[in-house]
Amino acid sequence: MSHSILISNREAVRTITLNRPEVFNSFNRAMGHDFQVALDDAGADPSVRCVIITGAGKAFCAGQDLKEVTAPDAPDFTVIVEETYNASIRRIRAMEKPVIGAINGVAAGAGANIALACDLVIAKESTSFIQAFSRIGLIPDSGGTWFLPRLVGMQRAAALAFLGDKLSALDAVQMGLIYRAIADDAFDNELEQLSNRLAALPTRGIGLTKKAFNAGWDQPLTTHLTLERDLQMEASQTKDYSEGVAAFLEKRPAKFTGQ
Secondary structure, eight states: OOTTEEEEEETTEEEEEEOOGGGTTOBOHHHHHHHHHHHHHHHHOTTOOEEEEEESTTEEEOOBOHHHHTSTTOOOHHHHIIIIIIHHHHHHHHOSSOEEEEEOSEEETHHHHHHHHSSEEEEETTOEEEOGGGGGTOOOTTTHHHHHHHHHOHHHHHHHHHHOOEEEHHHHHHTTSSSEEEOGGGHHHHHHHHHHHHHTSOHHHHHHHHHHHHHHTTSOHHHHHHHHHHHHHHHTTSHHHHHHHHHHHTTSOOOOOOO
16 A cells, blocks of 8 residues: 555554645545555454544645646546545445544545545534535536535535535534534544544444445335344344343443444
8 A cells, every 4th residue: 555545543443544745635546546445454354443534734635636637648537436436435335334534624525525425524623625626617526416415405515516615614513514523622632532432332233324324315214114124133133232231231331342
């Protein structure tokens, strides 16, 4: 893996850091590939029970590196969108572990929508989100046209996508786009506490909940109730379920193992 993606571990928490700060962590194809490898590794490692995605330097991610798409030998947008972004979004949503988008700086274009693909998004109060696509005649990709209307409604989604205005982290919380905005000087501590809390939860149950959420966008209620039934049966067969019930009956804190 190249230097464009950094990996660090703290107990059961894996942090994936986008690391091209000289270009505000914008993606090229090589970085996209390395990001997907990092996501696959985190998903497959049973010792990892929470994943953080963040950025190095002043930005979270400025989206696509435009030098790549304007080069004489540049691949077309079908290749770039599918291989760099769609493949990444699918991995984030399919990972049966909680994924935190830790937005340390501006999240623009595809960077904003990679953030929205995460399960919980927290951001420094000083950061902003920008659907920058309309500024260069493009549409929101990386799931943007799917996530935005579902998170904030069609009117606000249209305003964000069409106008491309900068949205503060505090306003993003107010409209339901992200989970929390945190004072810059408290951000690292709050991120550590949140990730530790998520990593201590019953990971299999969290993953199955995420699976149900993913399916629920597109299923009628009657179909979804059947899926819930089947996933609940699967959850009830985990060691964490047995531990949770035992801890409840014994009036003690549960010690989940993610199994």
